[in-house]
Amino acid sequence: MMKKYLVTTAALMISILVFSACGTTNDEGSDSSDQNGSQELTVIGSNWEFDQETYTIPANVDVAFNYEDAEGIHGVKLRPYDDKDNIIVEVMDGDSATINLEPGTYEIRCLTFCGDPGHKEMRSQLVVE
Ligand SMILES: [Cu+2]
Structure with a gap:
């Protein structure tokens, strides 16, 4: 009798855990703006690409430029x-920097050597318009 009660309780606790894990999933976009009009951009890196x-x-305008590692250790440069020696900002996992850019197309590259040949493939572009 007692054993059955314990099994039932354990099953209930597991289902609560599963349910709450699903419940905390939030679906944030990479670009968002709050009510003050301030902007935010989050770049997420994995082996061996960025999420966009x-x-x-x-x-x-001031934009909070955030970087997160989803897999491996990377970073963003x-x-x-047209001026590749002019590094505007470098951001590592969990960090944020404020950028305010002229219109144009900018290059996003991996900051940390993270393996061959994947590291060289980690390129995305940032369009400022
Ligand atoms: Cu890399």
């Missing part, structure tokens, strides 16, 4: 295509 090929943000 192209990111788009508005020009001449942002620079103009």
Whole structure:
């Protein structure tokens, strides 16, 4: 009798855990703006790509540029295509930097050497318009 009660309780607890795990899943987009009009961009890296090929943000406004590792250790280096020595910002996992850019197309590359040949493939573009 007691044993059956324990099994039932355990099953109930497991289903609560499963349910609450599903319940905390939030579906945030990569680009979002709050009511103050401030902007945010989140880039997520894994082995060996970023979560989007192209990111788009508005020009001449402060944008919080966030980076997260979903898999492996990477990071983001942002620079103009036509001036590759001009690194605008470098962001590692969990970090954020404020950017405010002129219109144009910028290159997003992996910051950390994370393996061959995948590291070289980790490129996306940021369109500022
Ligand atoms: Cu890399």
